[in-house]
Amino acid sequence: MRIYIDEPRAAELFWEGMREVAAGAARHQDDDLYRAIVKIGRGALAQGGELVPQCGLFLQCPVCQAVAGQRCINVPRHPLRENLLHPERTELAQMALREEVPLPPPLRDE
Numbered sequence: 001m002r003i004y005i006d007e008p009r010a011a012e013l014f015w016e017g018m019r020e021v022a023a024g025a026a027r028h029q030d031d032d033l034y035r036a037i038v039k040i041g042r043g044a045l046a047q048g049g050e051l052v053p054q055c056g057l058f059l060q061c062p063v064c065q066a067v068a069g070q071r072c073i074n075v076p077r078h079p080l081r082e083n084l085l086h087p088e089r090t091e092l093a094q095m096a097l098r099e100e101v102p103l104p105p106p107l108r109d110e
Contacts, residue, residue, distance in 0.1 A: 011050050019069075022057045026069025034058070034068050041097050055097060056090035059104060063088050 007013065018037060025033040037058045060067050063086040064075045072086045080086065095101045 014044060014049065015055070018055075019057055022069035024069070026067050029067070037068070038097065038103060042099070045097055056085040056093040059089065059093045059096060061086055061089040062092055062104070 021037055058068050061072050063078045064073045066072045071084050074080050096103050
């Protein structure tokens with residue numbers, strides 16, 4: 001396998017891989033894997049990577065409680081419409097990855 005440093009879809013491929021890992025973490029309910037995803041995401045941001053709206057998949061949804069790797073579901077007063085995730089989940093993930101807020105449980109090191 002060859003790695004091309006100037007791959008034009010590098011960021012897209014990175015986040016696609018992160019979504020696949022998040023799906024695996026959800027299947028196995030592996031908190032250590034969730035924490036690793038966040039560490040990798042923070043490392044990518046520190047290296048100049050860009051956040052994508054789907055980064056909310058890496059944390060539990062504060063609205064519908066969908067776990068990392070799972071899509072959100074409609075709940076009263078919080079319809080999804082055409083989105084995969086609740087906006088609150090995406091916003092929380094972006095803030096957590098930038099270390100503006102602490103990670104939510106179970107990812108927070110107590």
